[in-house]
Amino acid sequence: MANKLAILWALVVLAVGVHQVQFWRSASLDTDVLALLPEDEQAPEVDAATRKLADEAGRQVVLLVGARDWPSAQKAADEATRVLSEASDLLEPAVVDTSALEQAVDFYRPYRDRLLTPAQRQWLSRATPEELGGTALMKLYQPAGARLTDWNADPLGLWQDWWQARAAETSARPRDGRMWLSGEEREWVLLMWKSKVSAFALGDGSRVTATVERARSQVEAAVPGGRLVAAGVPLYAEAAAAQASWEMSTIGFGSLAAVLLLVWLTFRSLRPIVLVGVSLTLGCAVALSVTALVFDRVHLLTLVFGSSLVGVAEDYGFHYFAARQGKAPSERGPVMRALLPGMALALVTSVVAYLALGVAPFPGLRQMAVFSAAGLTAAFLTVVCWFPSLDTGALPVTSFAERFSASITRWPRIASTPAWWISGAVLTVLVAVGIWKLEPRDDLRQLQGAPANLIADQRELGRLLGLPSPAQFFLVQGDSDDQVLAREAALKTKLDALVSEKVFAGYRAVSDWLPSEAQQREDAALSARAEAQAVAAVSESTGEAPTRAEFSPDPLTLKHFLSGPAAAAIRQQWLGTLGQAQYSVLMLRGLNDPKVLPRLEEVAQGLEGVRWVDKTAEISGLLSRYRRIMGGLIVAGYVAVLLTLVARFGRQAWRAWIPSVLGTLLTLAIFGWVGAPLQLFTVLGLVLLLGMGVDYGIFLLEHPGDGSAWLAVALAGVSTLLSFGLLGLSATPALRSFGLAMLLGEVTIWLLTPCFRLPPGKDTH
Amino acid sequence: MKPFLVLMLSLLSVSAHAADLVKDVRARLVDAPLVRGQFEQKKTVQGFKKPLVSKGDFLLARDQGVLWNTRTPFASTLTLTRKSLSAQQATGGAAYHLDSTKEPALAAVNELLFALLSGDVAALQKRFKVEGELVGTAGWKLELTPTDAGLARVFKHIHLEGDGYVRQVQLDETRGDSSVITFEQLAQTPPPDAKEAERLGK
Numbered sequence: 018m019a020n021k022l023a024i025l026w027a028l029v030v031l032a033v034g035v036h037q038v039q040f041w042r043s044a045s046l047d048t049d050v051l052a053l054l055p056e057d058e059q060a061p062e063v064d065a066a067t068r069k070l071a072d073e074a075g076r077q078v079v080l081l082v083g084a085r086d087w088p089s090a091q092k093a094a095d096e097a098t099r100v101l102s103e104a105s106d107l108l109e110p111a112v113v114d115t116s117a118l119e120q121a122v123d124f125y126r127p128y129r130d131r132l133l134t135p136a137q138r139q140w141l142s143r144a145t146p147e148e149l150g151g152t153a154l155m156k157l158y159q160p161a162g163a164r165l166t167d168w169n170a171d172p173l174g175l176w177q178d179w180w181q182a183r184a185a186e187t188s189a190r191p192r193d194g195r196m197w198l199s200g201e202e203r204e205w206v207l208l209m210w211k212s213k214v215s216a217f218a219l220g221d222g223s224r225v226t227a228t229v230e231r232a233r234s235q236v237e238a239a240v241p242g243g244r245l246v247a248a249g250v251p252l253y254a255e256a257a258a259a260q261a262s263w264e265m266s267t268i269g270f271g272s273l274a275a276v277l278l279l280v281w282l283t284f285r286s287l288r289p290i291v292l293v294g295v296s297l298t299l300g301c302a303v304a305l306s307v308t309a310l311v312f313d314r315v316h317l318l319t320l321v322f323g324s325s326l327v328g329v330a331e332d333y334g335f336h337y338f339a340a341r342q343g344k345a346p347s348e349r350g351p352v353m354r355a356l357l358p359g360m361a362l363a364l365v366t367s368v369v370a371y372l373a374l375g376v377a378p379f380p381g382l383r384q385m386a387v388f389s390a391a392g393l394t395a396a397f398l399t400v401v402c403w404f405p406s407l408d409t410g411a412l413p414v415t416s417f418a419e420r421f422s423a424s425i426t427r428w429p430r431i432a433s434t435p436a437w438w439i440s441g442a443v444l445t446v447l448v449a450v451g452i453w454k455l456e457p458r459d460d461l462r463q464l465q466g467a468p469a470n471l472i473a474d475q476r477e478l479g480r481l482l483g484l485p486s487p488a489q490f491f492l493v494q495g496d497s498d499d500q501v502l503a504r505e506a507a508l509k510t511k512l513d514a515l516v517s518e519k520v521f522a523g524y525r526a527v528s529d530w531l532p533s534e535a536q537q538r539e540d541a542a543l544s545a546r547a548e549a550q551a552v553a554a555v556s557e558s559t560g561e562a563p564t565r566a567e568f569s570p571d572p573l574t575l576k577h578f579l580s581g582p583a584a585a586a587i588r589q590q591w592l593g594t595l596g597q598a599q600y601s602v603l604m605l606r607g608l609n610d611p612k613v614l615p616r617l618e619e620v621a622q623g624l625e626g627v628r629w630v631d632k633t634a635e636i637s638g639l640l641s642r643y644r645r646i647m648g649g650l651i652v653a654g655y656v657a658v659l660l661t662l663v664a665r666f667g668r669q670a671w672r673a674w675i676p677s678v679l680g681t682l683l684t685l686a687i688f689g690w691v692g693a694p695l696q697l698f699t700v701l702g703l704v705l706l707l708g709m710g711v712d713y714g715i716f717l718l719e720h721p722g723d724g725s726a727w728l729a730v731a732l733a734g735v736s737t738l739l740s741f742g743l744l745g746l747s748a749t750p751a752l753r754s755f756g757l758a759m760l761l762g763e764v765t766i767w768l769l770t771p772c773f774r775l776p777p778g779k780d781t782h
Numbered sequence: 783m784k785p786f787l788v789l790m791l792s793l794l795s796v797s798a799h800a801a802d803l804v805k806d807v808r809a810r811l812v813d814a815p816l817v818r819g820q821f822e823q824k825k826t827v828q829g830f831k832k833p834l835v836s837k838g839d840f841l842l843a844r845d846q847g848v849l850w851n852t853r854t855p856f857a858s859t860l861t862l863t864r865k866s867l868s869a870q871q872a873t874g875g876a877a878y879h880l881d882s883t884k885e886p887a888l889a890a891v892n893e894l895l896f897a898l899l900s901g902d903v904a905a906l907q908k909r910f911k912v913e914g915e916l917v918g919t920a921g922w923k924l925e926l927t928p929t930d931a932g933l934a935r936v937f938k939h940i941h942l943e944g945d946g947y948v949r950q951v952q953l954d955e956t957r958g959d960s961s962v963i964t965f966e967q968l969a970q971t972p973p974p975d976a977k978e979a980e981r982l983g984k
Contacts, residue, residue, distance in 0.1 A: 119935070151871045155858045157827065158836045159869070167957065169829045193909075194931050558855065563829040 026402040030299060036306045046258075047316040062595045063492060063630050066602050069589055070487050071250075077111065078210045078225065078249035080232075081481055083203035085242045087192075093240040094195065094206035100232040101210055107224055111209040118191075121583040122165055122180070127569035129171060130544045131537035134182045135513065137175055138540065141547040149173065149547050150554020157555060170566035172551045175544065186525050186586075186606070188483045200481045203244065207482070212251040223255040248475040256468050260748050261317035268747075269324035272740035273297065276331045279732050284338060285415045292407060293334035296399040300330040304392030312384055318749060319384040325756070326389055328740025329367065329709060330396035332733040333360055336716065337404050339729035343414035349405040357401065359719035362665065363712040364397045366658060370708020373650055374701055377643040382701070421731060422724025428771040444683075451686025458694035459641035461633050468748075485525050485604035488633045489614065493601045494626040498575040501599045502533035504626045508603060511620050520616060522607025527591050530583055537572040644697040647704060651681070654707045662711070666718050672773040673714025680710050680766035687761055698751040702758030709737065710766035714773070721775040734767035803914055807922045812946040812970070815844045819947075819968035825961040840965075843974060846982045861981045909933055910940075920945040 082097045084090040101108055125132065133141070144152075156174040165176045189196040189207045196207035212225050229252065233245040276297070280290050304323060308315050336359075341352050368390045375386035431437050478484065491508060495501035505528040516523055532540065545565075552565050578584055579591065592600035605617070614631060621629040655678060662670035681703050688695060713730045720726035741763060744756030818841045824833040838852040847863035860869045910933075914924035924942045928934040934956070941952040947968040954960045974982060 151856070154856060155869060155871055158823075158825065158834060158852060158855075158858075159860070167829070168827050168959075559830065559832075559834065561830050561832065 020406070022402045023406050026398055030303075030399075033299075033303050033306045036309070037302055040305065040309050046320075047314045062494070062592070062600055063628075063632075063635075065595055066490070066492055066592055066600070066630070067487070067632060069592060070490075070602065070604075075250050076212045078108070078212060078229065078247060078251055079478060079482075080208040080210065080229070081198075081205045081246045081478060082208060082236055083201075083205040083244045083246070084240050085203060087197070087204045089240050089243065090197075090204040090206050091193065091195065093236045093243040093245070094208060096235045096239045096243075097208060097232040097245055100235050101208075101228060104224070104228040107213055107228060108210045109213055111211040117582060117585075121581075124581045124583055125573075126166060126170075128537070128573045129166065129176055130548075130568040131541040131572065132179050132532065133175065133540040133544060134179055137178060138543065141543050144547065146550045146554065149551045150558070153551035153555050154558055167566065169552070169563050172548050172555065172563075172565065173544075183529065185523065186483075186529075188481070198481060201477070203242075205481060212249075223259050225251045226255045226259075246474045246477050246481070248471070248478045252471060253467055256471060257317060260468075261321050264321045264747050265324045268321065268740060268743040269327060271743050272325065272327045272736060275739045276327060276736045279735060280335075280338070283415060283418045283421070283728065283732065284342065284412060285417075286410075286412060288408060288410060288412070289334070289338045292404060293331055293338070295403075296334050296396045297327050297330055299399045300326060300392040300396035303395035304388045307391035308384055308388045311387055312380070315388075316381050316384055318381055318752065319388050321747060321749070322385045322744070322752060322755075323388045323392065325740040325744045326392045328737040329389075329733075330393055331736055332363070332712065332729070333397050333400040334404070335732045336360060336726070336729040337400055338408075338412070339418075339725040339732070340720075340723075341408065342412050342418055342725060344412075346409055346411060349408060353401065353405050358665075359715050360397065360401070362661070363715050364393060366661070366711050366715075367393055367708040370654070370705050373647075373654065373704050373708075376650065377647065377697070377701075378639075379643075418728055419724075422728045425724060425727040425771060425774070428774075430774060430776065431772050447690075448682050448686040451689035452682065453689065454692075455685055455689035455695050456692075457641070457644065458696055459637045459644060460694075460696070461636050461640070480609075483522055483606045485606045486608045487604075489605060489608060489617070489629075489631050491603040491605075491621060492628045492630050493603060494598045494628070495600075496598060498599055499533050499535070500626070501601050502528045502531065502575075503535065504624065505601060505603055506533060506536060508620070508624055508627050511624070515616065515620070520613045521605050521609075524603055524605050525587065525590065526603040527587055527601050530587050531573060531575060531578045534572045534574075541568070640697045644695070644700050647697065647700045651700065651703055651707060654704065655681075658707065658711055662715075669718060669775060672775065673711055673718050673770075675773055676714055676766045676769040677707060677710035679769055680762045681706055683765045684758055684762040688758070693754075693757075696751075696754060698755045699758045702755040703762065706759060706762040706766070710762065710770075713767065713770040717770060717774050722777060727771065730767075730770070734763065738763050738767070803912065803916075803924075806916055807914070807924065810916075810920055810922055810945060811948075814970045816970055816973065817842045817947065817968060818970075818972075820966045821850075821963055822966070823961055823963045825959065827959050828957075841974065841978060843982060846974075849978055849981055859981075863982055914942075917943075 080097065080101075082090065082094045084093045098110075101110075141149075152174075153172045157168060157172075165171070165180065184190070188200070189198045191197070198205050198207065214224075229245075229247045233247070236243040236245045273294075277290050277294065280293050284290075301323065304326065305315065305320075308319060336356055337353065340356055341349060344352060371386050371389040371393070373386075374389075375383040377383075493501050493505050493508065495504055505526050509524065509526060509528065512524055515521065528536075548565050552563055556562055575591075579588065584591075590602045590604060592602060594600075608614075608617075614634070618629045618631070621627045655674070658677075659670065659674050662673050666673065684703065684706070685695070688699060693699075713734065716726045716730050738760065741756050741759035745753055745760050747753045747756060818839065820839050821837065823836045825836070826833050835855075836852050837854045838850070840851065841849040847861065850860040850862075852858045852860075856871070858869065858871045861867070909928060909930040910926040911929055912924060912926055914922060916922050922944060926940040926942065928937055928940075936956060938954040938956050939952075940954070941950075942948060943950040947965065949965055951963045952960065953963075
C-alpha cells in the first residue's frame, strides 16, 4: 500500500517535472499590477475599459527631456536620443511625427464642412452676413495666409481652429521638427519610444530602465540644468520584476538556508537535510505547476509570496524526523502512522486557511491561495509517501535535540495562581485599548509597490503633458455607435461648464474626432449657409465670382474613422460592442484635486447611458468590503476550528485553540498601539495565522509530554518566523503588512502555545 | 503655424544668414529699434483671376511687437506681441485673439522673432537655406528656402530685396498662392503714440 502510494506520487512528480521545463521555457509571468486588482463582478465593461486603456500603453516609454532654454533642451534631446538608439535591440522610436498630422488633415478634408467647434457653432448661428463677409475678407487679405486648405474650401478660416481645439488635448506642439512644451521653468522635448521586448520575462535584467538611466545621466552630464523625466509600463514592469526576484531570492533562499541549518543542528545528518530539501522543492514545483495550470499565467508577486511557503511546508518533515530520531529504522512505518492524524489535521486547517484567502475577488490573492495550498499538500504528500521508504539508516539523538526537547519542561505553564490572573488582567486591558485604537485604512496605495522615483516621474510627466487620468473616467453606453456619440456630446455640454470653472483642464472623447451623424448634418448645413454668405460678400467686394468647394455628401462613419490615420490617438477609448451595447470612454485631463470628484459624479446623474467610474474609490471600497467580510470569516473560522478540535481532543481542545486567538488579538492590539492601519492584507495575514497557529497546539496535544513534538514545533516556529519575517521586508506594502501580521502573530502564538500544554499525567485520548 | 509671423520673421531675417553674405547684408541694413512705413500687398489666390491688392501702414518695434494696419480696400488691424496675436476689423465686427500661453506654437514663433531682432544668426539658419547677392553699392537680394519641415509645408521660397531697409518681400506658398509686399516711406520715427503703445502692451 505504502509503496503503491510512493510510486503514484513519483508519477505525479514526473509529470510536474515535465510541465516545469515547459513553464520556464515560455515563462508566462505577470508583473502587471492590474492583474492583481479585483475583478468587478457587477460591471465587466468597466474592467474591459480599464484593461483596454492600460493595454494600449503596455510598451510605451514616454520621456521629457528638458533644459533651461530651447537650444539646450534640443541638445539634451539629441543626447538622450543617441543613448536610446544605442539599444536598438531593445527600443525603437515611436513616431510622433508631423507627417501624421498631414495625413490626418488629408483624411478629414472631405468632411471639413461638418466639423465645427462649439464656439464656431455658436458664432456661425448668430453672426450677421456683414460680420461673416468681413471675416472672410480679412482672412483673404491677411498677409501670406497659409492655410490647411484652399481658400474656397474654407473661406472663413474655420479649419485651423478646429484643429487647434484637437491639438489642445496635449500641451506638446511641433517646434523645429520636435515636439515641444514649456513648463516648470524649463523647455522640454517630448520623446516617445517603444520597448521591443516584453518586460515580463524574469532574469532578463532591467535593460530598458538601465538604458533610460544612461540617457538620464548623459543628459545631466552634457547639458547644465538638463533633466530627463521618464514613465511607462516597461519601466514599472522591470522595477517590479527586479524587486520580485530580489525578494524571492532573499525570502526563498533565506528561509531555505535557515531551515537546512536548523535541520543540521538538530540531526547532524545529511539525510534529513536532503529529504526535507526534496519535500520543499517538490512543494514549490507542484505549487507553480498547479497555479500555472489553473490561471494560465503566474504573477510575480505570487512567486514572492510563494517563497514564504518554504517556512511552512517544512513542518511535516520536521515532525517526521523529530519523532523518528533515536528510534530503530524498523519503526519508520509506525512512527509515520502515529504522526498521520495530527499532520493531516494540521494540513487541513492550513489549506482551508490559505483557500480562504481566495474568497476575495482579487486574482492575485487567488493565485497565492492556490499556490500555497498546492505547495503545502505536495510537501505533505512527499513526506508521507516517500520519507519512510527513503529514510533507511539510523538517526541517533543529538545533544542539541536532546537539550531542546528537554527545555519544554522548564517552559511556564498557566495555572490558577494570582500571578497568572494579574498578568491575564493586565494583558486584557492592553489588548482592549490597543484594539480600540486600531484604525482601518483601505487605501489603494497599498497595492502599489513601485519605486518612489518612478511615481514622482509619472506625476511630473502628467502635470507637464496634461495626460488624462486612467483611474477616473466616464463610461458612455448606447444601442448604436451614433447613440454613444450623441450621448457623449450631451455629457460634454455639461462638462464644458466645469472646464470653464477650471474644475479640471479638459477631456478627450471620441466624439471630438467623430461627431454623431446628426451633429455632422447640422454642422454641414450651418457652415454651408454661413460660407455662402461669406463667399457672396467677397464676390461683391472683389468683383469676381469665387465658388465654395464641394464636400463629401456622406457623413464620416465610425468604420471609416477607425480605419483612418486620425483614429490612432483615440482608438483605445472606443470600446465597441460589449454584450448588447456599444461603449466608449471619455477621459479627463488635469484632474488633480480629489475634492472635485463628487462634482463630476453629479454630472453623470440624469444623463442616460453615462456612468461615472472612479477606479480608485471603487477598489478602496472593495478592499474595505472584503476587509470586513474576511474579518467575519476569521471569527467563523475560529468557531469552526474549535469545533474540529473538540471533536478530536474533547474538553482539552481549548488548549490548542486559545493561543491562536490570543495571538490574533495581540497582533491587532500591537497594530493599534503603534498606529499601523488595519487593512485587508493585515486581516488576510490573520486568516492564515488561524490556519497555522493551531498546528502547534495540535501537535503538542497529540503528543503530550513528547519532547520530539516540542522540538518539531520549535523548529517549525523558527523557520516560519524567518520566512514571514522576511516577507515583512517586501517593497509591496500589501505583502509587507501581511508579513508583519504573520510575524507578530506567529511569535506570540509560538510563545504562548507551550504555556497551554497539558499538565503531566493528563491525556486527551 | 501663423504665416504672418513667418513673414515678419523673414523680413527681419536678412540680419542673420550665411557667412560673408550675412555679414555684408547686415552691414548694409540700418540697425533700428523701430521701423515704420507704408506697404502695398499684391496677393494671388487660387479662385481669383486678378491679384488682390491691399494697402496700409505698419510699425515694427523691436522688443515689443508689430502693428499691421490695412487701410484699403477695407480697414483692419493686426497686432502681434510677445504674448498674443489679435486681429480686428475697424467696424468692430469680426475679430480674433490668440493667446500665446494657450497656444504655445505662437510663443515659439514670437520667441524666434524676438531672437532675430537681437541678431541671433543661428536661429534663422536652422530654418532656411540662405542664398543671395549684393546689388550695386547699397542693395541686396536674398532667397530663403525653408529647411524646417513645418515651414516647408507653408512656403516654397521667400525672396527679399532691400538696401538699408527691407524693400520687397515675395512669398511663394506651397499651395500655389503668392504675395508680393513692397514697403515705402520707411522711417525710424516717430515713436509709438499712446494708442499704438496700448496695442503693443497687450
